[in-house]
Amino acid sequence: MAFYSRVSGSVGMITLQNPPVNALSAAVRQGIVDTMHRALSEPEVKSVVICGQNGKFCGGADIREFGAKMTGPPLVPMVHLIEAASKPVVAAIEGIALGGGLELALSCHYRIAHSKARLGFPEVALGLLPGAGGTQRLPRLIGVPASLDLITTGRQVTAAEARQLGIVDEVTDLNAVDAAVKFAQSVADKSLDARRISTYPCPRPPDLDTIFERAMQQVRRSARGAIAPGTCVQAVHAAVTLPYAKGMERERELFSVLFNSGQARALQYYFFAQRAVSRWSTASGARWDTSKPRPVHKAAVIGLGTMGRGITVSLAQAGFSVVAVETQEKQLLEAKQAVSGMLERGAKRRGVPLAHDKIKYSCSVQAVADVDLVIEAVFEDMALKKTIFQQLSAICKPGALLCTNTSGLDIDELASQTQSPELVVGMHFFAPAHVMQLLEVVYGPRSCPEAVATAMQMGKKMGKVSVAVGNCRGFVGNRMLKLYLEQAFFLLEEGATPEQVDQVLEEFGFPMGVFKVSDLSGLDIGWKVRKADGLVLPAFTGTSARIRGGSRYSPLGDLLCEQGRFGQKTGKGWYQYDKPGGRVAKPDPWLFGFLEDYRAQHGLVARRIDHQEVLERCLYPLINEGFQILQDGIAAGPEDIDVIYVLGYGWPRHRGGPMFYASQVGLDKVVERLEHYQQIHPDVPGLQPCRLLRKLAAISNPAIHKWREVIQKPRSQL
Ligand SMILES: CCC/C=C/C(=O)SCCNC(=O)CCNC(=O)[C@H](O)C(C)(C)COP(=O)([O-])OP(=O)([O-])OC[C@H]1O[C@@H](n2cnc3c(N)ncnc32)[C@H](O)[C@@H]1OP(=O)([O-])[O-]
Structure with a gap:
C-alpha cells in the first residue's frame, strides 16, 4: 500500500509500503493513485513528495505478481497521472530506484537521491524491458547512447553517476526525504512546463543509425539467444523515431511480446531460484532457519595452486584474515606474487582498498593452528587429502571447521580421518575461484548443521551464491556433467563432429560447446580421473575397448590424451590452436581422419545426426x-x-x-x-x-x- 501524510502543512507525502523492497504491487499502485488524487484535491497542499518506507524508494514492479492475473491500476496510467499533476511532485530516492521504481521517479517532476542510492533498469535480466515509459522517457532525459547502455545491460548506477548523467537533480549525504521536502517547498510555485519528460524532444545524434547498428551487434554478441536485450534496443529506437504517444504504443507492443515469452518466465523463475537456495535444507532435516553459523574471523587455505590462489583472494577481499600455506618455498613465492597481482587488479576494477595485509604466507601447516576455518585446496588426490586432514585434525584448535575444495571426492572419507567429522564439509569452488559466483557446499552424513550453515555463510560473504548439496560422486554439477560428456563422445562415434555438437550447444545458448570447454579445461583432467577409476587400461582391445561394467564406454578422450592432445595448453585437443596456449579453436583435419579410423576399427558406420x-x-x-x-x-x-x-x-x-x-x-x-x-x-x-x-x-x-x-x-x- 501507500500511505499519505502532510508535512510542514503544505507538502503532501506519499510513502510506499511493501516490504522488503516496496515493489509496486496492485495495492501499492492503488495506494499511489488514491493518495495522488488526495494530494491534488487538498488546496493547502502545494507540492508532493513520493518516498519509500525503510530507506528504500522502490524495487520496481512486484515480480511475485507476474504469473497471476493483473489486478489494480496499471503502471502506465499511474505514471501519467503523476507527470500530468498540476502540483510539483518530487521523488525522494533512498536505497534503490529500480525498474518500475525508476519509471515512477522519472514521472515525477524532480528527483533527489541519497548518495548511497542505486538506480537502474534491471528488467532485461528478467527478460523484459522498462514497460512503464522507461524506454521513452530515459532517452529524452539523458540521450540515446547512455539510455541504450543502461537499458540493454541492466547496469545499476550510483547516485553520483545518475547526477552526472542527468537522471537526478540533486544528491545529498543527509536525509533524502527531508531534502526532498525542502526542495518541494522551494519549487511549489514554479511552472511545471519544462519538467514533464514526456514532452521533451528526444535528442537525435547525427550518427543515429550507426549507434543503433552497434547496439544491436553488441547485444547479439553478448545476449547469446536472449531476446530481451535486442527488444530493448528496438524500444529505444521508437523513442527517437516516433512521437511520445506512438512510442508508448510501440513500447507496450514490445513489452507484451517479451512478457509472454518463455524466456521471461525462465528468467523470473531463475530470479527467485537464486534467492531460494539460501533457504537450504539437508536430507537429514537440518535447515537454514534453525542452524546457526559459527563466527569466522581467521581462515586458512592449504595449497596455493590455481584454486587455492583464487580462494585466498576471495577470502581476503571479503575481509577475512587469511593464512595461506604452500609447503615449498619456491611455489609459495610464486603464489604470493600471483595473489598480489590478482588483488591489485581486483582493487583497481572494483575501486576498493588493497587487501594484501589480510594475508599471511607460510610454508608450515602449523601456521593454521589458531584459525576458525581451513579450506584445503590441494589437487584431487584422495591419499594426499587424507594425510592433510589427519594433520589438520591434530593441529587445528577445537571447533575449527575443516573444509575441502574438491570437485567430487568423498567428503565422508575425509571426515573419517579427523577427530571431529561433524566439522568437515566440502566447499566446491569453480575456476577461477575469485571470479566464479557459484559455491557447492557439500555436507556429508556426519556434517553438523552449524558446519553447513557456516560454509554457506562464508560463501555469501565471499560474494558467492552457495548451494547446499549432499555427498556423492561429483556432487550435483559434475555428476550431471558426466552424462552430458559421455553422450557427446557417443555422438562422435556415431558420426557427429566436435564442431557440429558444439554448434548445436552454442545455438542453444551455452557460451561454449562441450568440446571447446574440454579443450579449455584440459583433457588430461578427466583422463586422470578415468585412470584412477580403472577405466583406462591398455588391455582393453577389440569389443571390450568400448564396454566397461557391461555398459558402453567411449575411449575417444583417452585416445586423444595418449597422443599428448590435452587441449588448448598443448595447442591440440578436439580442435587445433595456432600454438600451445592459443585460444582460437579451429577444426582439425587430423581429428576427422582419426574419427574415421576409429569408426572403421570398431565397425561403426557414420550416420547423419540432426x-x-x-x-x-x-x-x-x-x-x-x-x-x-x-x-x-x-x-x-x-x-x-x-x-x-x-x-x-x-x-x-x-x-x-x-x-x-x-x-x-x-x-x-x-x-x-x-x-x-x-x-x-x-x-x-x-x-x-x-x-x-x-x-x-x-x-x-x-x-x-x-x-x-x-x-x-x-x-x-x-
Ligand atoms: C510494465 C512493468 C514494467 C516494470 C517492470 C519492472 O519493474 S520489473 C522489476 C524490476 N526490478 C528488479 O528487477 C529488481 C529486482 N531485485 C533486485 O535486484 C534485488 O532484489 C534488490 C537490489 C532490490 C535487493 O537486493 P538484496 O540483495 O538486498 O536482496 P534480495 O535480492 O535477496 O531481495 C530481498 C527480497 O526481496 C524480494 N524482491 C526483490 N525485488 C523484488 C521485486 N521487484 N518484486 C518482488 N520481490 C522482490 C526478493 O525476492 C527477496 O525476497 P526473499 O527471498 O527474501 O523472500
Missing part, C-alpha cells in the same frame, strides 16, 4: 540425472540444480536451468525421447528415465514449484 538429436542426446540424460539427484536427496529442490547449472556450467539463464527447461519441454516428452534413444542404444548408460522423472511425468507434468511436494514424500515410495 540438430535435434544432438541437443536431446546431450541434454536429456543430464536432466534425467538431475531427477535422479532429487530422488536421492542430494539436492533439495530443482532450484538448487538450476542455480548450479546457470552459475557454474554456462547453462543459458534465459532457459532457466536444466530442470526448468525440462518443465517447459514437458516431462512426458523428455521421458518419451529418452525411451526412444534407449531403444535404439540399449547398451548406452544414462538413457533410462529415473523413477522420479517418470512419476512426475505421469501426474501430468506439474508446475516446477509443485515438484517438491512429490519429492518430499518418502523417497522409498518413488
Whole structure:
C-alpha cells in the first residue's frame, strides 16, 4: 500500500509500503493513485513528495505478481497521472530506484537521491524491458547512447553517476526525504512546463543509425539467444523515431511480446531460484532457519595452486584474515606474487582498498593452528587429502571447521580421518575461484548443521551464491556433467563432429560447446580421473575397448590424451590452436581422419545426426540425472540444480536451468525421447528415465514449484 501524510502543512507525502523492497504491487499502485488524487484535491497542499518506507524508494514492479492475473491500476496510467499533476511532485530516492521504481521517479517532476542510492533498469535480466515509459522517457532525459547502455545491460548506477548523467537533480549525504521536502517547498510555485519528460524532444545524434547498428551487434554478441536485450534496443529506437504517444504504443507492443515469452518466465523463475537456495535444507532435516553459523574471523587455505590462489583472494577481499600455506618455498613465492597481482587488479576494477595485509604466507601447516576455518585446496588426490586432514585434525584448535575444495571426492572419507567429522564439509569452488559466483557446499552424513550453515555463510560473504548439496560422486554439477560428456563422445562415434555438437550447444545458448570447454579445461583432467577409476587400461582391445561394467564406454578422450592432445595448453585437443596456449579453436583435419579410423576399427558406420538429436542426446540424460539427484536427496529442490547449472556450467539463464527447461519441454516428452534413444542404444548408460522423472511425468507434468511436494514424500515410495 501507500500511505499519505502532510508535512510542514503544505507538502503532501506519499510513502510506499511493501516490504522488503516496496515493489509496486496492485495495492501499492492503488495506494499511489488514491493518495495522488488526495494530494491534488487538498488546496493547502502545494507540492508532493513520493518516498519509500525503510530507506528504500522502490524495487520496481512486484515480480511475485507476474504469473497471476493483473489486478489494480496499471503502471502506465499511474505514471501519467503523476507527470500530468498540476502540483510539483518530487521523488525522494533512498536505497534503490529500480525498474518500475525508476519509471515512477522519472514521472515525477524532480528527483533527489541519497548518495548511497542505486538506480537502474534491471528488467532485461528478467527478460523484459522498462514497460512503464522507461524506454521513452530515459532517452529524452539523458540521450540515446547512455539510455541504450543502461537499458540493454541492466547496469545499476550510483547516485553520483545518475547526477552526472542527468537522471537526478540533486544528491545529498543527509536525509533524502527531508531534502526532498525542502526542495518541494522551494519549487511549489514554479511552472511545471519544462519538467514533464514526456514532452521533451528526444535528442537525435547525427550518427543515429550507426549507434543503433552497434547496439544491436553488441547485444547479439553478448545476449547469446536472449531476446530481451535486442527488444530493448528496438524500444529505444521508437523513442527517437516516433512521437511520445506512438512510442508508448510501440513500447507496450514490445513489452507484451517479451512478457509472454518463455524466456521471461525462465528468467523470473531463475530470479527467485537464486534467492531460494539460501533457504537450504539437508536430507537429514537440518535447515537454514534453525542452524546457526559459527563466527569466522581467521581462515586458512592449504595449497596455493590455481584454486587455492583464487580462494585466498576471495577470502581476503571479503575481509577475512587469511593464512595461506604452500609447503615449498619456491611455489609459495610464486603464489604470493600471483595473489598480489590478482588483488591489485581486483582493487583497481572494483575501486576498493588493497587487501594484501589480510594475508599471511607460510610454508608450515602449523601456521593454521589458531584459525576458525581451513579450506584445503590441494589437487584431487584422495591419499594426499587424507594425510592433510589427519594433520589438520591434530593441529587445528577445537571447533575449527575443516573444509575441502574438491570437485567430487568423498567428503565422508575425509571426515573419517579427523577427530571431529561433524566439522568437515566440502566447499566446491569453480575456476577461477575469485571470479566464479557459484559455491557447492557439500555436507556429508556426519556434517553438523552449524558446519553447513557456516560454509554457506562464508560463501555469501565471499560474494558467492552457495548451494547446499549432499555427498556423492561429483556432487550435483559434475555428476550431471558426466552424462552430458559421455553422450557427446557417443555422438562422435556415431558420426557427429566436435564442431557440429558444439554448434548445436552454442545455438542453444551455452557460451561454449562441450568440446571447446574440454579443450579449455584440459583433457588430461578427466583422463586422470578415468585412470584412477580403472577405466583406462591398455588391455582393453577389440569389443571390450568400448564396454566397461557391461555398459558402453567411449575411449575417444583417452585416445586423444595418449597422443599428448590435452587441449588448448598443448595447442591440440578436439580442435587445433595456432600454438600451445592459443585460444582460437579451429577444426582439425587430423581429428576427422582419426574419427574415421576409429569408426572403421570398431565397425561403426557414420550416420547423419540432426540438430535435434544432438541437443536431446546431450541434454536429456543430464536432466534425467538431475531427477535422479532429487530422488536421492542430494539436492533439495530443482532450484538448487538450476542455480548450479546457470552459475557454474554456462547453462543459458534465459532457459532457466536444466530442470526448468525440462518443465517447459514437458516431462512426458523428455521421458518419451529418452525411451526412444534407449531403444535404439540399449547398451548406452544414462538413457533410462529415473523413477522420479517418470512419476512426475505421469501426474501430468506439474508446475516446477509443485515438484517438491512429490519429492518430499518418502523417497522409498518413488
Ligand atoms: C510494465 C512493468 C514494467 C516494470 C517492470 C519492472 O519493474 S520489473 C522489476 C524490476 N526490478 C528488479 O528487477 C529488481 C529486482 N531485485 C533486485 O535486484 C534485488 O532484489 C534488490 C537490489 C532490490 C535487493 O537486493 P538484496 O540483495 O538486498 O536482496 P534480495 O535480492 O535477496 O531481495 C530481498 C527480497 O526481496 C524480494 N524482491 C526483490 N525485488 C523484488 C521485486 N521487484 N518484486 C518482488 N520481490 C522482490 C526478493 O525476492 C527477496 O525476497 P526473499 O527471498 O527474501 O523472500
